Amino acid sequence: MSAALSEAAPVHVVAAALIDADGRVLLAQRPEGKHLAGYWEFPGGKVEPGESALQALQREILEEIGVRVASAEALIRIPWRYSAKQILLDVYRVREFVGVPHSCEGQSLKWVPAAALDPAEMPAADHPVIHALALPDRYLITPEPGADLGAFLAGLDAALDRGVRLVQLRALQLEEEKLRTLAAECLTRVRAAGGQLLISRRHDLVEELDLDGVHISAAQLQSLQERPVSLRRWFAASCHDARELQLAQSLQVDFAVLGTVAPTLSHPGQVPLGWDGFSALCAGAALPVFALGGLVEGDLPAAIERGAQGIAGISAFWELR
Numbered sequence: 028m029s030a031a032l033s034e035a036a037p038v039h040v041v042a043a044a045l046i047d048a049d050g051r052v053l054l055a056q057r058p059e060g061k062h063l064a065g066y067w068e069f070p071g072g073k074v075e076p077g078e079s080a081l082q083a084l085q086r087e088i089l090e091e092i093g094v095r096v097a098s099a100e101a102l103i104r105i106p107w108r109y110s111a112k113q114i115l116l117d118v119y120r121v122r123e124f125v126g127v128p129h130s131c132e133g134q135s136l137k138w139v140p141a142a143a144l145d146p147a148e149m150p151a152a153d154h155p156v157i158h159a160l161a162l163p164d165r166y167l168i169t170p171e172p173g174a175d176l177g178a179f180l181a182g183l184d185a186a187l188d189r190g191v192r193l194v195q196l197r198a199l200q201l202e203e204e205k206l207r208t209l210a211a212e213c214l215t216r217v218r219a220a221g222g223q224l225l226i227s228r229r230h231d232l233v234e235e236l237d238l239d240g241v242h243i244s245a246a247q248l249q250s251l252q253e254r255p256v257s258l259r260r261w262f263a264a265s266c267h268d269a270r271e272l273q274l275a276q277s278l279q280v281d282f283a284v285l286g287t288v289a290p291t292l293s294h295p296g297q298v299p300l301g302w303d304g305f306s307a308l309c310a311g312a313a314l315p316v317f318a319l320g321g322l323v324e325g326d327l328p329a330a331i332e333r334g335a336q337g338i339a340g341i342s343a344f345w346e347l348r
């Protein structure tokens with residue numbers, strides 16, 4: 028076979044994460060005799076020539092489960108290579124639909140709470156989609172805590188009050204005992220708000236302090252041999268280019284932060300990616316990616332349009348007092 032044939036363009040597949048009022052997600056079981064038979068997937072199928080992705084989504088969802096999609100939000104696009112085929116899995120979150128889903132093609136259907144989606148029973152390309160569904164669209168990275176830890180905690184409370192639910196404690200200069208005490212205090216506050224707390228760089232503290240995960244630096248990405256925390260915890264990484272994103276995927280990183288998108292005062296030497304550079308890198312990545320660097324909360328729609336899970340930042344979510 029010629030290289031041109033073996034490298035055929037990926038099949039564009041659209042799928043819907045249909046979500047009901049209780050936050051449950053609809054899954055359909057792939058029928059016998061098909062690719063990945065028996066696995067539970069998001070309803071959907073291939074985009075036909077001349078169709079837009081949204082038209083294909085409307086058609087597939089009507090054909091397969093008999094409901095009309097009333098509105099759809101782009102969630103994530105996963106480029107994936109199976110041995111038999113290469114796909115671009117283009118997933119939309121659908122909260123508004125008309126009709127009651129039912130099996131139109133003899134396939135089994137079930138509603139699963141989003142937090143209970145089980146990667147073991149879903150196709151490999153869907154695993155990052157499970158993470159995208161579980162993650163919010165804003166990721167706060169704390170500023171380095173100064174001497175006044177009371178003021179720092181007040182800053183955290185203010186961010187939680189504004190609805191931030193995913194937080195990375197980034198305290199690289201605190202002495203060990205103070206760091207442990209502060210992490211425990213932050214965890215109590217973040218959990219009380221229904222959020223999740225990751226710690227920067229210190230995977231050794233995750234189990235000990237029962238934190239929700241670790242966020243590693245790009246330098247740590249190069250030195251780790253394997254995923255340092257269990258699959259029950261978040262494993263996140265900072266990336267700046269395609270090579271680091273690839274490395275992150277090979278280490279089973281759950282989500283990445285990619286930047287810098289815009290020029291920032293904190294990293295004046297870094298050449299910004301711009302939104303075009305960001306979206307090109309994001310398109311090649313098979314995991315949720317937050318945009319970082321020089322962004323404000325109002326950039327969220329632009330980030331999502333460019334393929335991001337959302338935006339990450341210190342100053343974007345931390346009020347200067």
Ligand SMILES: Nc1nc2c([nH]c(=O)n2[C@@H]2O[C@H](COP(=O)(O)OP(=O)(O)OP(=O)(O)O)[C@@H](O)[C@H]2O)c(=O)[nH]1
Pocket residue numbers: 040041042061062063067068069070071072073112114116150151152153
């Ligand atoms: N609909 C859907 N397809 C998925 C998911 N994950 C995933 O890897 N896929 C793959 O994407 C392709 C979906 O295309 P499809 O539903 O139109 O095709 P098919 O294999 O069922 O049947 P067909 O070729 O007879 O039309 C399949 O290869 C399927 O294995 C998912 O969550 N939903």
Ligand SMILES: [Mg+2]
Pocket residue numbers: 070071072073091
């Ligand atoms: Mg299908």
